[in-house]
Amino acid sequence: MTPEASAFQSHPSPIGIYIHIPFCEKKCFYCDFYSLENHSQRDSFINALVKEISMFKQIYGQRKADTIFFGGGTPSLLSPSELELVLSAISGTFQIAENPEFTLECNPGTVDTAHLSEYRSLGVNRLSFGVQSFFDDELKFLSRIHNAEEAVSAVAKARKAGFTNVNIDMIYALPGQTVERLTANMEKALSLETEHISAYSLIVEPGTPLNAAVEKGEIKPAPESSEADMYERVMSTMEDRGLIHYEISNYSRPGYQCKHNLKYWNAQSYASFGPSAHSYLNGQRWWNVSSLTSYLSDIDAGIIPVSARETLSPSQILDEYVLLHLRQGLLDSSELESLFTVSIPDDTIEELQEGGYCDYNGQVILLTRRGFRLCEEISARILSRLADPA
Template identity: 60%
Template sequence: MATDRSPRKVENPDSQIGIYVHIPFCEKKCFYCDFYSIENHSQREEFIDSISREIRHFSETHNPLAADTVFFGGGTPSLLKPADLEKILAALHDAFRISSDAEFTMECNPGTIDTAYLSDYKTLGANRLSFGVQSFFEDELRFLERIHGPAEAFRAVEVAREAGFDNINIDLIYALPGQPIDRLTTNLEKAVSLETDHISAYSLIVEPGTPLAGAVAEGRIVPATESVESSMYEIVMDFMAEHGYSHYEISNYAQGGFECRHNLKYWNAEQYAGFGPSAHSYVDGTRWWNVSSLAKYIARLKTDEAPVSAREKLTPSQMLDEFVLLHLRQGKLDTDILREAFGLTIDRDMISGLETAEYCVFKDGVISLTKKGFKVSDGIAETILAKHSPAV
C-alpha cells in the first residue's frame, strides 16, 4: 500500500545525460511508420543551421552537462552527409561534455548506405549502427514499403563491418498480416546469421494516422490477431534465448555488454536532451517535446523562439507510474528501490498471486517476469499501480 508518494531519488544526480538528434528526412515514407519524417529534402541546409541553433540555445539555458550517449535517429540519419554530421557534432561538443567512451549510434536504412559515408561517420566518432532491416523477404519489404531488398540488408552489415563497426543492431518486424510462422523463424535465423550483438524485434503496430491504419479501417488489410501476435512473441523470445541473446527489454535482445546504453536511459527514466523536430527531452524532472513540423521548427528558430510544442513537469504520481511501467518492460522491478524512491511497498499477496499465475518469480526483493509475464507487462504494471493508488 502506498504511504509517502513523494519520490526521494529517481534519477542519479551523477548520471550522465543522453543526447538524441532527430533527422527528419526519409527517401520514401513507409506504410506503417508514424515517426515524423518527410520526403522533401529541400530545407536540409536550413535544418542543419536550425538544429545547431537549437543546441546552442540549450547550452545557454542549462549548465554544461556531461553526456555519455549520442543517438541520431529519425527519419533516416544515414542520409546525412558527413559534413552535416560534423556541423551538428561541433554544436553538441560546444554544448555538452561528451565523454570519450560515449556510445554514439547512427540509425541507418539499408537502402541508403554509402560506404564512404559509414567510414566518415566512424571517423567522426560513431561507434554503433542500427539498421532497419525489418524482414529478409522481398514481398514483406514491399508490403512495408521499404526502399531496400533482402540483399541490401546483408550488404549493409558487411559494409558496416568493413568500415570498422562491431556494435551493430538490426531491427525486425513480425506479425505482419497473414505472415506464416515459418516466415518468422526464417527471418530470425537470417538475423542471427549476421552475428550482430543486438537485435530488436517489434510486432507490427497499427499506428493511428498512418496509411496502414487507413487500410485496416477500410478492411483492405486484416492485422494479425492478438493471439497470433502473442504466439509469435513467444517464438521470438525462445529463439533469442536459444541463441544467447538476453531479453533486456520487451522488444530488445543483446549479447552480453551490447545493450543499448542510450535506450536504457529512456527505460530507466534517466535524463536525455532531444534536438530536431518532434524530439523529446527530459531534464530536471521536466519533459518537453518539439513541434512535429520542419517548417515550423525552422521558422521558430529563425526568430530565436524555442521550437517546443509542449512541456510538463512530471508529478510524483507520473514518476511512479513510469518507473513501474518502464522497469516491468525490462522484465524486472526492484521492490527495494521502489520503496526507497517512492515509499511504496507492494502488497506481498499480490506478488504471490502473480507468482502463482506464473507471471513472475520473486527473489531478493526483485520481481522478474517470466515469458508469460513479459507478454502482459503493461497489464501487470497497471494492476500494481491500481492496487496501490491512493483513494481519491
C-alpha cells in the same frame, strides 16, 4: 514523494543527446515518426539544428553527456560533412564523456562503405539498421526502399567500415505472416551475428496509410493470439541463441545493451533536438513542434521550438517507474519501497507467481516470458494494489 524518488526524477549522471533527422527517401506506410520526403529545406534544417543545440547551453549550462543517438527519419542520408557540422555544435555545447556510445540509425537502402567509414572516423561507434524483414515480399508490403540482399550487405559494409557494435531492427506479426516465416526471419537476423537485435510487432498507428487501409478493410492485422505466439517465439529463439532479453523488444549480446535507450527506460535525463524530438531533464518533459516549417521559423526568431511541456506528478513518476522496470523484466520491491514508500502486497506477488507471470526471490520480481507478454496488465495490477509498507 520521498527525496529518493526526487533523485530518480532528476538523475545526476551524464545525460543522453538525441538528434532527430526529419527526412526519409520514401515514407513507409506504417510509420508515424515525423519525417518528410521533400528535402528542399535540408540545408536550412542543418543550420537551424546547429543553432538549436547551441541555445541549450544558454538555458541549462554545459551538461555532461555520455550517449549520442542520431534517429529519425533517416540519419544515414546525412553526408559526413553535415554530420561533422552537427557534431561540432554538440561538442561546443556539451562536455562529452570519454568513449561515449554514439549511435546512428541507418536505412539499409542508403548506405555505402565509404560513408560508413567516414561516420566511423567522426566517432560513430554503433549503427542501427532498420532491416525489418529478410523477405522481399514483406519488405514490399512495408513499402521499404531496400530488399533482403541489401539488408545483408549493409551489415557486411558496417563490419568492413570497422563497426563492432551493430543493431538490426525487425518487425513481426505482419498480416498473414506465419510463425515459420517469423522464425526464418529471426534465424537470418541471428546468422548475421550482430551485437543487438530489436524486434517489434507491427503496430497500426493512427494517421498512417496502414491505419487507413485497415479501417477500409483492405488489410486485416494479425490476430492478437498469433501476435502473442510470435512474441513467445521471438523471445525463445533469441534466448536460445544466448542473447539477453533486457527490454520488452530488445535483445543483446552481453555488454551490448543500448546505453542510450536505457536512459529512456530508467527515466534518466536526455536532451533532444530537431522537429518532434522529446526531452526529459530536471523532472520536466517537453517536445518540439512536429513541423519543419514551424521549427525553422521558431529557430530563426531565436525561440526554442517547443510544442508543450509537462512536469511529471509524483503518481506519474511512480506509474512510469513500475511500468518501465517491468518492461525491462524486473521490479525490485525493496527499491520501490525505499524510493516511493509503497509496498507490493504478498498476495499480489503470489497471484502473479501462481499465474506463471513471474518468479520472485524475496526481493525482485522477475518476469517470465508469459509475464513479458502481459507486462502492461501486470504493471496496472501492481499499481492498483500498492499499499503502505507494513
